Amino acid sequence: MISTGEVSAVEVATAHLDRIAAVDDRVHAFLHVDRAGALEAAAAVDRGEITGPLAGVPIAVKDVVTTKGVPTTAASKILEGWKPPYDATIVERLKKAGMPILGKTNMDEFAMGSSTEYSAYGPTNNPWDLGRIPGGSGGGSAAALAAYEAPLAIGTDTGGSIRQPGAVTGTVGAKPTYGGTSRYGLIAFSSSLDTPGPCARTVEDTALLHAVIAGHDPRDSTSIPQPVPDVVAAARLGATGDLTGVRLGIVKEFAGDGSEPGVTAAFQESLQKLVKLGAEVVEVSCPHFEYALPAYYLIAPSECSSNLARFDGVRYGLRAGDDGNRSLEEVMSLTREAGFGPEVKRRIIIGTYALSSGYYDAYYGQAQKVRTLITRDFQSAFEKVDVLVSPTTPFVAFPFGSRTSDPYQMYLADLFTIPTNLYGGPAISVPCGLSEGLPVGFQIMAPTLADDRMYRVAAALESAVGTFTPPAL
Numbered sequence: 001m002i003s004t005g006e007v008s009a010v011e012v013a014t015a016h017l018d019r020i021a022a023v024d025d026r027v028h029a030f031l032h033v034d035r036a037g038a039l040e041a042a043a044a045v046d047r048g049e050i051t052g053p054l055a056g057v058p059i060a061v062k063d064v065v066t067t068k069g070v071p072t073t074a075a076s077k078i079l080e081g082w083k084p085p086y087d088a089t090i091v092e093r094l095k096k097a098g099m100p101i102l103g104k105t106n107m108d109e110f111a112m113g114s115s116t117e118y119s120a121y122g123p124t125n126n127p128w129d130l131g132r133i134p135g136g137s138g139g140g141s142a143a144a145l146a147a148y149e150a151p152l153a154i155g156t157d158t159g160g161s162i163r164q165p166g167a168v169t170g171t172v173g174a175k176p177t178y179g180g181t182s183r184y185g186l187i188a189f190s191s192s193l194d195t196p197g198p199c200a201r202t203v204e205d206t207a208l209l210h211a212v213i214a215g216h217d218p219r220d221s222t223s224i225p226q227p228v229p230d231v232v233a234a235a236r237l238g239a240t241g242d243l244t245g246v247r248l249g250i251v252k253e254f255a256g257d258g259s260e261p262g263v264t265a266a267f268q269e270s271l272q273k274l275v276k277l278g279a280e281v282v283e284v285s286c287p288h289f290e291y292a293l294p295a296y297y298l299i300a301p302s303e304c305s306s307n308l309a310r311f312d313g314v315r316y317g318l319r320a321g322d323d324g325n326r327s328l329e330e331v332m333s334l335t336r337e338a339g340f341g342p343e344v345k346r347r348i349i350i351g352t353y354a355l356s357s358g359y360y361d362a363y364y365g366q367a368q369k370v371r372t373l374i375t376r377d378f379q380s381a382f383e384k385v386d387v388l389v390s391p392t393t394p395f396v397a398f399p400f401g402s403r404t405s406d407p408y409q410m411y412l413a414d415l416f417t418i419p420t421n422l423y424g425g426p427a428i429s430v431p432c433g434l435s436e437g438l439p440v441g442f443q444i445m446a447p448t449l450a451d452d453r454m455y456r457v458a459a460a461l462e463s464a465v466g467t468f469t470p471p472a473l
């Protein structure tokens with residue numbers, strides 16, 4: 001409609017900004033709204049300065065991604081008021097594509113969590129039920145989509161933070177192949193796992209955004225110097241609803257995993273729908289997947305304990321207790337005490353311990369070996385099947401406060417998403433049904449660099465089950 005002149009990009013941006021103004025006091029998806037910046041970018045599209053498939057389509061960006069001159073906090077007190085001096089590569093690409101950035105979305109502090117309850121600025125509420133969590137860490141991006149505050153959003157996925165929020169809000173979220181999207185300008189959590197990716201309400205929209213942000217970046221040393229698979233064509237092919245000859249692997253070890261019955265039922269029904277489209281279901285064994293969660297909770301905290309050392313009260317944001325009489329170390333310590341929340345502190349302490357001499361081999365080194373075994377499980381599974389499928393998360397959106405007292409209960413939300421991060425392949429969550437009136441996500445995992453394959457299956461599933469819209473706010 002924008003390209004045919006039926007509506008202007010400014011009208012589209014204004015409609016979304018107005019929607020944010022109308023509902024975000026209840027949803028709290030945004031930490032910062034950039035009305036002026038979004039309208040200026042939209043006006044440039046209306047002047048014909050930028051064209052392209054997504055020119056004029058507004059987007060929300062997770063607050064762990066740097067945006068030049070626009071506050072970026074990673075939902076932490078330690079970065080309150082910080083305005084980055086540069087754009088992340090993916091943000092540069094959004095701007096080049098003419099996409100107005102509506103604002104920055106809420107998340108768990110430094111992307112550590114599965115419910116957005118660990119945001120230092122208060123949680124985001126799930127538009128399906130405002131008393132429940134929107135998933136995490138990217139709960140703000142997912143909730144903004146479900147509440148129609150934004151048509152597209154950016155997330156980051158270290159252990160499931162794009163897919164799990166997608167699942168519990170009835171939206172789509174894709175984690176690209178590690179290295180397929182640039183990490184330059186992401187506030188680092190766990191560098192060997194962090195992967196930015198697209199979030200939307202439909203599979204094709206997700207693919208269109210994927211195509212804008214993906215591709216080699218010389219400023220990220222782990223970026224893959226290869227062409228991006230044609231994910232948009234794959235999504236359009238899948239939407240025709242033909243999966244003849246496609247082999248779907250179900251992981252034996254995921255059975256008896258403690259999924260809610262309603263989640264298992266929605267997953268099984270969807271699987272049967274894919275069989276009707278011509279797919280074949282094959283059971284595969286991935287014997288090391290049961291160690292994925294413990295391996296992740298050594299590797300991710302270890303890397304975060306190193307990455308977060310830069311927040312020292314000298315270079316960024318908050319500085320506490322600097323009265324002119326205290327030593328550098330005292331100020332650093334007071335700043336971190338005041339600036340980091342409990343979950344971030346827990347991870348730094350676990351990571352520092354796991355990396356300490358004497359324990360390194362027993363914990364971090366051992367976890368790296370397990371990571372290799374998990375990668376081999378994926379490789380041997382993909383000799384037998386084209387993709388692996390599972391529920392995205394074992395449970396639907398839970399009520400606030402129900403999993404914060406025991407960290408392990410929160411970590412379980414990522415039981416099915418974490419193996420993919422340890423391996424580095426792509427995976428997507430697509431809404432597949434409801435359980436007790438709340439959305440259930442279906443996960444499709446593909447081999448590294450075969451991002452197009454997961455989009456094909458995802459679009460076929462969507463053609464069979466439809467899309468899901470929450471009750472009006």
Ligand code: GLN
Nearest residue numbers: 111112113158159160161
């Ligand atoms: N929930 C997981 C964690 O807390 C994953 C987070 C993420 O993907 N950023 O680490």
